Amino acid sequence: MxxxxxxxxxxxxxxxxxxxxxxxxxxxxxxxxxxxxxxxxxxxxxxxxxxxxxxxxxxxxxxxxxxxxxxxxxxxxxxxxxxRAAVKDAPVVAAPTVTRSDDRLRATPLARRVARERGIRLDGLIGTGRRGRIERADVERAGAQNVSSGWIDTPKGRIALEVEGQQGQTILLIHGFAGDRTAWAATASTLRRSGNRVATFDLPGHGETEVEAPDMAVLSDAALIVADSLPGPLVIVGHSLGAAVAVALAEQLGSRISRLLLLTPAGCGSQIGAEFVHGMAQASTVGKIAHLLRFLGPKGGALSDAALTQMAKQMGRGRLLALAKAVASPEGRQKIDLLRQLAKLPETVPVRAAFGTEDRVVSANDAMNMPSRVAVHFLPTGHMPQWDAPRDVVDLILKG
CATH class of the missing domain: 2.40.50.100 (RNA polymerase II/Efflux pump adaptor protein, barrel-sandwich hybrid domain)
Structure with missing residues (x-):
């Protein structure tokens, strides 16, 4: 330390x-x-x-x-x-509000100075620091590595997006229910360092994206807008509810998809963890959030108090209430059917799925329902294999 x-x-x-x-x-x-x-x-x-x-x-x-x-x-x-092994020019936590004004965006003083020197607008960047804070590295990547970060404008509101890297295969990472693009931080960093172009975004109803999410169709529409902004062919990775979005996207994009990876996918069995889904949609306190995150696995309950406070504030807005009802009944019966969508995909699209043997949200037994064309992997993880087994997940993404 x-x-x-x-x-x-x-x-x-x-x-x-x-x-x-x-x-x-x-x-x-x-x-x-x-x-x-x-x-x-x-x-x-x-x-x-x-x-x-x-x-x-x-x-x-x-x-x-x-x-x-x-x-x-x-x-x-x-x-x-x-x-001491200290951080040079260590940033101080800025105010928690994110707005359109450069002066009020959450950014470290060093990031602001570098941006001024290089003529880079901060409101065009999405920070990778704590709670979206813009760091010096975000500004430098935007200037030197052609990072396209910021927003995609749509009639329903803006979609928060970040794309890193200039070359290599394009990998689109889609987060799950009640998450946001920061759930992929370590995965995206590893993939970028391996020479790939990596895109992450906040689904409607989540994170900084302004579009609301009354149903699954809105999520798929937003993902298609993001995908159309990226060079193909695409490797699409979807986690949990994001897996259903990934399959719907692959169905629409067809030959633009090089392969598809589904991590602990929702929609493959009759039941899902209703306590987590509806609990997160209704939660507004740190204690409730901390309890529910333990459903995700060993690292789900390890967030700092500051991170939990920020998440409780987000969930307290009630943005996910309608989506939770569209995903599952109060008893946990799933309302989305991923298996039928998978059957519609062209045989030319390779599909893999990974299930966590300790998953408390999506049962590993759902793997038995997957079509024979899907290569199934079992990992000794909870609901977040990208956290619990990061090396295995990166290997699946890169090697297929």
Whole structure:
């Protein structure tokens, strides 16, 4: 645990930005750490590889405590302020409101200075920092790596979108119910470093996207708008409810799809975790959110207090109430049928599906209902295999 300030004695791991087994370059952000005064990205001091994560998101550790095993050169974890592995120009958490004005956007002072120097508008970027904060790396990528970040305007409102990378295959990641594009942060980072173009967006009713979500059709329409803005062919990855969106999208795009990966897909069995679906749609308190997130698996309950507070504020707006009713009955009977949609896809589109054997939202037994054309994988995970088994998920995305 690095010391990020002279008075810092302990810190909380907010999230890992590099997956286990992934390589990183000098200066790449490895993880986010929260102290009593700041949330900062910790950069790599040299090239290396993250071998094993020892401290999970939400864990509070003393300065100098081991947080990971890496391959490559590291600076000694000396807790003394005069010899610390601190973040240079560590950002301070900005105001929580996101607006259209450059002056009121959540961005670090360093990101604002770099943007002014390079003539880059902040309102055209989506930040990868905590709760959408724009970091220096976001500005630099926009200027040097041709990152297209920001919004897609539609008659129903704006869709929040981020596209990273200039070349390689285009991979579109679609999050699940009650999530947002930040659920893919570590996965997207690994895929981008592997030389791919990666797109993530907030579905209607979720995150910063302004379009509301009364039914599944609106989600599919938004995904099609995003897909039409990307160069093909596309690798589409859908998680949970996002898997149903991915299949509907593949049905419309046809030959523009190179392959399809469904992670713990909804709609493949008669039942779904109603307590999670309807609970998240109705939740408005930190305690309720924390309880429900434990349904997702071991890392679901490891979010920091600040992250839980922000999520409770989002859920308290009631944006997902109608969508929850469109997805499942109060008893958990599924109202969407992914199997029928899968049967309509051309045989030329390779389809894989991964189920978590410890999933408490979507039963792994649903895999038995998949058509014979779908290659099924079982992972020792909960409902979020991209969190619990990141290396396996990246391999499935890249190697098919």
């Amino acid at each position: 690095p010391r990020l300030g002279e008075t810092m004695e302990e810190g909380v791991v907010v999230q890992w930005l590099v997956a286990e087994g992934a390589a990183y370059g000098r200066g790449d952000a490895i993880l986010e750490i929260e102290t009593d005064k700041t949330v900062a990205e910790v950069p790599a001091l040299s090239e290396g590889r993250l071998l094993r994560i020892l401290a999970q998101p939400g864990e509070r550790l003393a300065v100098g405590a081991p947080i990971a095993e890496v391959e490559g050169e590291v600076e000694s974890a000396d807790p003394a302020p005069t010899n």
